[in-house]
Amino acid sequence: MNHIVYMSRAVRPLSDQDLRDLLDQCRYDNARHEVTGILFYSHGNIAQLIEGAPAVIEPLYERIARDGRHSHVLQLANKPIAHRSFAEWSMAFHPLESESFRALEGFLLPHQLPPTPDSLPIADALIVDLVRQAVLGAADQSAL
């Protein structure tokens, strides 16, 4: 079991529809390949953690890194982990129209985000806390 954390910049701001498409696509694909994790998005800033078998997430990361929707992909961690810290794959962001997202599986408003799981090694938990703060801002963090 490995996990990978990266940050990136959207090539252009993602619309509600873009985010919804991404959510649908990734939730479906990730569930199929037993990939779990979390993605943060705000104002063109992206950060994601993915967990899964190295044989799955290595090529997935390669695909994501080549995805034309974003650039400046910076890998922050890529290492073996003892066990998963996320039960499923979800996305946290501020849609313009939150109403239509409220009921969607795997979608979270930033203030609904649970705290970073304790099961992560401390250095990786710190990475997640820092990228979450960098993407979603400190205000949402303190609202937890």
Added chain:
Amino acid sequence: MREQQLQHILRHMPAGIGTLLGPELRIGFLNEAMRNLLGGALPADEPLAVHAGPLTPDLLEVMQQVYLAGRPYVAKAYPLLLSGPAQAEPNRHYFDLTLEPLHDEKEQPLGLLVFAVDVTTQEEARQRAHELALETRRLDARLRVLTETAPLITFSLNADGQFEYVSPQWYYFTGQPPTADLNVIWPLLIHPDDRLRVLYQSEAARTTGVGWNYEYRLRRHDGQYCWMLSQALPELHAPNKPVFWHGAVTEVHDQRELAEALRRGEAELRFLADSIPQLIWTASTIGFIEYYNKHTAEYTGRSGQELGPTGWIALLAPAEQAAAARRWVQCVATGQEFEGLYQMRRHDGQYRWHIIRARQLTDSNGPRWFGACTDVDDQHRLREVLQTQYDELARTNRDLDTFVYTASHDLKQPLFNLRGLFDELRRTATFHDSEQAALLTMVDEALSQLDGTLQELAATVQDQRELAAPTEELDLRSVTEEVLLGLRAQVQESQATIDLDIAAAPTLLYGRANLRSVLHNLISNAIKFAHPERASHVVVRSLVADSGQPVLVVQDNGLGMRVNAETEPMFHTFERQHPRIAGAGVGLYLVQRIINSRGGHLSVSSAPQRGTTFTVHWFE
């Protein structure tokens, strides 16, 4: 037959041929091409002017003139508008028209031979060429303006490396006269340190037929050398056969200096950071470590790669990690300085105390974090050792006090019993020898002394415990009176007079029990060491010293003592000045200890047989 053949040839010639007869220029022979030109078969013998067709009045006029003058004329590329077959737009055609006068045998004018060759294609080509030439000239002019006004020097070199052209900017920049010999001067204006390299590089590029791109310093008109970027490309006429090199020289001095300064600054910083036996690091705006110095790797036993952007947190003692991580996230959010004392693991697994500090600074790359971890373990351990020793001493002291207190307490009972037994012995036994009676008195005295010592020991410990008591504003008079009440028996016995003079400083901020102890001991001492030949007189005075601090003076007219003037008098436990007088000497020791512990000192002046004065400086 020949005539016929000729007619045939003329008729089908690809050029128009026609004859016009008489001064009216009546239509004569017209071959097919000429008929096409004029717009169809025209009736013979009619004057041409009537059926002019596409012919302009101008042309008709010239024909008349040629007829009259009898001299041939050729109109080159004469334009005629010919109506096309489908009655569409008339087409402009160009003809070379030859007008040749015809004469009879007597040299009389007969008419005109008109010969028309369609040169439309050639003419159009010529016109296009002309237009192209115009356009080229215009572009050329524009290029010239551009090359001569843009803020760069442009040049062309031929295959031998000789300058064919250089834009005027070169002259402005170098301040050289327009007559300067470029090929000689230019190399001389290159900085001596760069010259050989530049000459070699351009020569090498020319011999291999490629372009170049290099920087060098060129001397400006004011003598200053400026960094220039020279770029050139070959113009190839045949493959691999360059004929010219065209290029530009741009001033890049400022960029170069700036980049150089930045590089130097960063390099110097890195060098410093790498030479310091401290853990130094920098982090991005959002809190990820981007650089750890060399010492970090040596100290932690892990490379920057292994540590990663947040690996430092895992080096801290496990109990401190969560709080440190929270604090870091918070500092990154607010830009506040990070500072704390943490235990960090060394490569050998030992945790050592470190002060970790990081501060956000903004340089040309935006805000960045600069951090340092200082190993303060040795200091920290020293402090811990001192603290432990101090604690141990304090405990020992407490134990000793307790021991003394308990011992004095425990000894009281046997002493009490001893005195009871002794009294019983005195009551029942009879002594006949007077020396034996004296022995009795001595035993009695010794017993009293032992009793006194025990009491004082107990009091010492008691007061010691009260040293830490809170201070309060005390009325000196009422405390002194309280003390005197306790000393009533001794005062009466010795018939001492005690004078109180405290108007100058009637109150004192002190521990109540402490003040009582001090007064009790000093006054009882004064009475105890009274001179046998005169009544005891004790003065207790409270005043404010020159230093502004309160002072207590207790003066007597008693036995006095020898004071070693050189050394500050020290009153040790059980030190007795007058062995013949009861008391363990504990009293003064106790007074001194109380006063010292509250930040003051005790001084004494005395003259044997005259009296003693104790001065209590409550505070320094």
